[in-house]
Amino acid sequence: MQRRILELIEGASSIAISGHTSPDGDALGSVLGLGLSLMKFFPNKDIALLLADDDPVPRIYRFMEGSDRLVPASAYTGNPDLFISVDVPVVERLNNSAEVLRRSAHVVCFDHHPAREEFAELSLRRVEAAACAMIIDRFLDNCGIVARDGVATCLLCGLVTDTGRFQYQNADAAAFHAASRLVAHGADPARVALEVYQSMRVEFLHLKSIVMGRIKTVAHGRVAYSYAYQSDLEACGVTSDECDGLVDVVRSVMGVEVCLFLKGIEGDTKVRGNLRSKGDLNVSEIAAAFGGGGHPAAAGFSNNGTILETLTVALPMLAELVGEDPASVTVEL
Amino acid sequence: MQRRILELIEGASSIAISGHTSPDGDALGSVLGLGLSLMKFFPNKDIALLLADDDPVPRIYRFMEGSDRLVPASAYTGNPDLFISVDVPVVERLNNSAEVLRRSAHVVCFDHHPAREEFAELSLRRVEAAACAMIIDRFLDNCGIVARDGVATCLLCGLVTDTGRFQYQNADAAAFHAASRLVAHGADPARVALEVYQSMRVEFLHLKSIVMGRIKTVAHGRVAYSYAYQSDLEACGVTSDECDGLVDVVRSVMGVEVCLFLKGIEGDTKVRGNLRSKGDLNVSEIAAAFGGGGHPAAAGFSNNGTILETLTVALPMLAELVGEDPASVTVEL
Known part of the structure; x- marks a missing residue:
């Protein structure tokens, strides 16, 4: 050959x-x-x-x-x-x-x-x-x-x-x-x-700072999430395509098994979601429930709804995936 | 042998x-x-x-x-x-x-x-x-x-x-x-x-978020700096020894040649400073001016003074190191 x-x-x-x-x-x-x-x-x-x-x-x-x-x-x-x-x-x-x-x-x-x-x-x-x-x-x-x-x-x-x-x-x-x-x-x-x-724009680092500061965990620390509004991107001067790596910021939390990053689009009426799994759990199933897809450890989706609305649906599903009670999840922005 | x-x-x-x-x-x-x-x-x-x-x-x-x-x-x-x-x-x-x-x-x-x-x-x-x-x-x-x-x-x-x-x-x-x-x-x-x-405490990520959000550049973007007050560490629930890597957050800015991270100690009356160089410039000289030391690309010092007072002395020195006019530096917190 x-x-x-x-x-x-x-x-x-x-x-x-x-x-x-x-x-x-x-x-x-x-x-x-x-x-x-x-x-x-x-x-x-x-x-x-x-x-x-x-x-x-x-x-x-x-x-x-x-x-x-x-x-x-x-x-x-x-x-x-x-x-x-x-x-x-x-x-x-x-x-x-x-x-x-x-x-x-x-x-x-x-x-x-x-x-x-x-x-x-x-x-x-x-x-x-x-x-x-x-x-x-x-x-x-x-x-x-x-x-x-x-x-x-x-x-x-x-x-x-x-x-x-x-x-x-x-x-x-x-x-x-x-x-x-x-x-x-x-x-x-x-x-x-x-x-x-090690050559990131200060503007991107400021957006990353916002996402990092908003990280929260639910399901006894086994699920982490964060988010960025479209208006955050605009305020920082960052384009949507620069945001690829932000889900990894959320993924870096100790003890977290699965995580979610949401980005507001179309005037924050819709969202793009990125899911990651650190271990054997399959997050592509959650993406599929929103009509998205991907790999077991890395998947994505779009949703017609605000960041808060999407978290309200997605976080209980993620809690269930890690074996915790979905009803125990409280969604906070 | x-x-x-x-x-x-x-x-x-x-x-x-x-x-x-x-x-x-x-x-x-x-x-x-x-x-x-x-x-x-x-x-x-x-x-x-x-x-x-x-x-x-x-x-x-x-x-x-x-x-x-x-x-x-x-x-x-x-x-x-x-x-x-x-x-x-x-x-x-x-x-x-x-x-x-x-x-x-x-x-x-x-x-x-x-x-x-x-x-x-x-x-x-x-x-x-x-x-x-x-x-x-x-x-x-x-x-x-x-x-x-x-x-x-x-x-x-x-x-x-x-x-x-x-x-x-x-x-x-x-x-x-x-x-x-x-x-x-x-x-x-x-x-x-x-x-x-990829196993960081949420508390540390929140402190890192603060440091990242405060990153500023002077000397036409060739010098970057940020800082954390002792009160920030206390508010986030982070101990001083956890802060080792924070200077690398500042170092990651595009186009920056030398950078400085300051951490308040002793009720923010003193500071610990970390200096980094991305290229050939020798930051250990700046550390030495404060009585500190280290390597050309990575050095540190302590200073009897607040974060603002230390920046006011250190940033013009860093501007001069990269070949810019030290008098042009405006220090902002």
């Missing part, structure tokens, strides 16, 4: 590489790690690094080498000999890049997500890999291409972010081994940490 | 092992990782695991296997054949355990700090190691002893905490390689993360 992929790369004069829509550290790090490595190894090929959306590269990922070479797929007019999809299990997640894929002569995929069906003619899919960047690092190594320094940092960024700084269940021996190799080749973990985790 | 240390261990009927006063994850993880491994490999030896202080094991480290076997050195009356010091560069830092050391026939030391002079007859000192736990892991491995599962998790805890979740400059290829080995032997990084970093 890897040999056949390398043959397609060697045979292509023009190559376009893209990750998924709303790119994270692994999607961007994988595009850049693979793309910059191929550019160095095959300097005469025309290699385009694509963004699936028209949005700019998220601020915290702009430190990566080559991030200024990323172009929106909508602005790319070529018909490449080869399209390489990274970190994408379904073609729809390629957004604007899917059009480029359809114009390509050949399609290859590197990914670590399970897929219902393959959309590429050759797929290097390793669902046990903690990050797509690990699959690319291994592929490059097998091809005799070593990602060094800034390029290695791109791949490490994918690994660091997809393992949550080596804190999630996917931080296995192979993930640490890959990190060790990348750092030996010059990747800079302290730089990744500084740029991704 | 390692062979001679093993010979001392093999020749000893009774062994006492201790880390430093105010133990952190590396001191405790090293004592437990070494101690439990030796207990399993040498079941007939009398092996005591000592705490240098009379305080209980810090809450966030009590999940470690064997932490209930740790006993205060002041309660240990034996005269062991061998004393093993871990993660301690000067004998004074052994606190009550130093007395046990003086009653011991032989003394061995495992450490990764620079030492002015060795106090042990055999010292395995590796200042390039990110954590003492790595030195112990390597030693055990060379002796044919493999730390597995819960014991491996103790050593991993030392490595995770001393590298700040693999984010500090000491997170090198060897550190990741050691983590990879430990995880392959059953160490659980997600458990370490959950217990150490």
